[in-house]
Amino acid sequence: MHFRFLYKRVVAVFLVGLFFASSIIWPDLSYGKSDNEVKLNGVKSSIEAKRKAAKEKIDELKRKEKIEINKLYISQRKLEATKNDIEYCSVKLHTAKSKLTVLESQLSNISYEQNISARRAGERIKQIYKGERISILHLIFAAHDINTFLDRVYYQQRLADHDKKLLQDLRLKTRRLVNAKQDIEYQKNSIVSTIGVMNQKKSQITSSISVSQYMISKLRTDRSTYEAAEKELARQSQSIASMIGKSSRRSSIRTTTDFLRPVSGMISSPFGWRRHPIFGSRSFHSGVDIAGKNRSPIRASNTGEVVFTGWYGGYGKVVIVNHGKYKGTSTSTLYAHLSSTAVSVGQEVKQGQTVGYEGSTGYSTGPHLHFEVRLEGKPTNPLNYIP
Structure with missing residues (x-):
C-alpha cells in the first residue's frame, strides 16, 4: 500500500509538471520542430529522473521492510532462548529450595542433639561439683582390696572422660550448627539472586513480545510485505x-x-x-x-x-x-x-x-x-x- 501511494504521488507530480510544461511547449509549435523536441526531451529527462528517484525510494523501502522482517525472526529466536533460560532458572530455583529444606531438617536435628548433650553434660557437672560422686578417701576405706580400689578409680576416670567427650561433642555440634546456618543463608541469597534473574528474563520476554506484536501489526497493514x-x-x-x-x-x-x-x-x-x-x-x-x-x-x-x-x-x-x-x-x-x-x-x-x-x-x-x-x-x- 505504501508503494502504491508513493507511486501515485510520483505520477501525480509528473502529470502536474507535464501539464505546466505543455502550456509552454504547445504555443511554440509554430516556431519550429527542433525547439519543441529539445523541450520534450527535457521533460522526458525530468520524468525519467523522477521515475528513477521513485524506484530508488521504493527499493529503499523494500530493503527497510526486509530488515524489519529479519528483526522479527531475530526477536522470535531471542524469545525462544529467553524461555529456555527461564526454564533453566526454574530448575535452579527448585534445586535451591530442595537444598534449603534439607538444611532446615539438619538444623532441627542438630538443635535437638545440642539440647540433649547440654542436658547430659549439665547432669555430669552437677554430680562432680555437688559432691555426688564418691570421694577418694571413701573409695580407699570402702575398698576390700587394692584391685577393688583400682577398679573404682578406673571407672571414675572413664566417667570423667565421658563427660569431657560430651563437652567436645557439644562444641563440635555447635560449630556444625553455625555452618549449617551459614549454608542456609547462602541458599537463601542464591534463591533471591535466581528470582532476580528470572524477573530480568520476564522483562526481556515482555519487550520481545512487544516488538513482535509491533512487527505483526506492521505486516498486517503492509500489503506489499x-x-x-x-x-x-x-x-x-x-x-x-x-x-x-x-x-x-x-x-x-x-x-x-x-x-x-x-x-x-x-x-x-x-x-x-x-x-x-x-x-x-x-x-x-x-x-x-x-x-x-x-x-x-x-x-x-x-x-x-x-x-x-x-x-x-x-x-x-x-x-x-x-x-x-x-x-x-x-x-x-x-x-x-x-x-x-x-x-x-x-x-x-x-x-x-x-x-x-x-x-x-x-x-x-x-x-x-x-x-x-x-x-x-x-x-x-x-x-x-x-x-
Whole structure:
C-alpha cells in the first residue's frame, strides 16, 4: 500500500509538471520542430529522473521492510532462548529450595542433639561439683582390696572422660550448627539472586513480545510485505516439492503402515483456503495446524528418512521426512514451527520417534504444529491419512 501511494504521488507530480510544461511547449509549435523536441526531451529527462528517484525510494523501502522482517525472526529466536533460560532458572530455583529444606531438617536435628548433650553434660557437672560422686578417701576405706580400689578409680576416670567427650561433642555440634546456618543463608541469597534473574528474563520476554506484536501489526497493514512473504512461501513450497521429489527418486523405502497423529491436540486450522492468521488475507493452507502444549514432543507420523532439518523462512524450524512409496505414491511429511529439532539429515526414523518439539518459530501467532502430507512433493489433506 505504501508503494502504491508513493507511486501515485510520483505520477501525480509528473502529470502536474507535464501539464505546466505543455502550456509552454504547445504555443511554440509554430516556431519550429527542433525547439519543441529539445523541450520534450527535457521533460522526458525530468520524468525519467523522477521515475528513477521513485524506484530508488521504493527499493529503499523494500530493503527497510526486509530488515524489519529479519528483526522479527531475530526477536522470535531471542524469545525462544529467553524461555529456555527461564526454564533453566526454574530448575535452579527448585534445586535451591530442595537444598534449603534439607538444611532446615539438619538444623532441627542438630538443635535437638545440642539440647540433649547440654542436658547430659549439665547432669555430669552437677554430680562432680555437688559432691555426688564418691570421694577418694571413701573409695580407699570402702575398698576390700587394692584391685577393688583400682577398679573404682578406673571407672571414675572413664566417667570423667565421658563427660569431657560430651563437652567436645557439644562444641563440635555447635560449630556444625553455625555452618549449617551459614549454608542456609547462602541458599537463601542464591534463591533471591535466581528470582532476580528470572524477573530480568520476564522483562526481556515482555519487550520481545512487544516488538513482535509491533512487527505483526506492521505486516498486517503492509500489503506489499504480505505479497512478498506469500511469494517466498510459495517458492519455498516448490523448493520443498523439488527436494522431496529428488529424494524420493533416490530412496528405496517402502511404507506399508498407516500414518499416526504426530502430536495430541485439536485441529486449530484445517487444510485448504483460509484467512491468514497474521496477514489477514485469504491464502492456501498447505497443511493442518495442531494446537498442543508448547515444547510437546513431535512424533514421526511414519517410518522414513530425514531429508531436511533447520530454519526454512516462514515455516520456522522444520523437519521433513521422506516415507518412500506408500500405496505406490512417493509420500513425505513436514513438521513446521518447531522450537527445536531432534534428528539430522540422512537419519532413518521409526514411526512414533521424536523428531522435534512444538514451538512458534517463523510466521506463527502461538505454539502449534504445522503438519503437511505431500504426495509426489505436492501438499494433500493430512486428515485423509492421520486419525
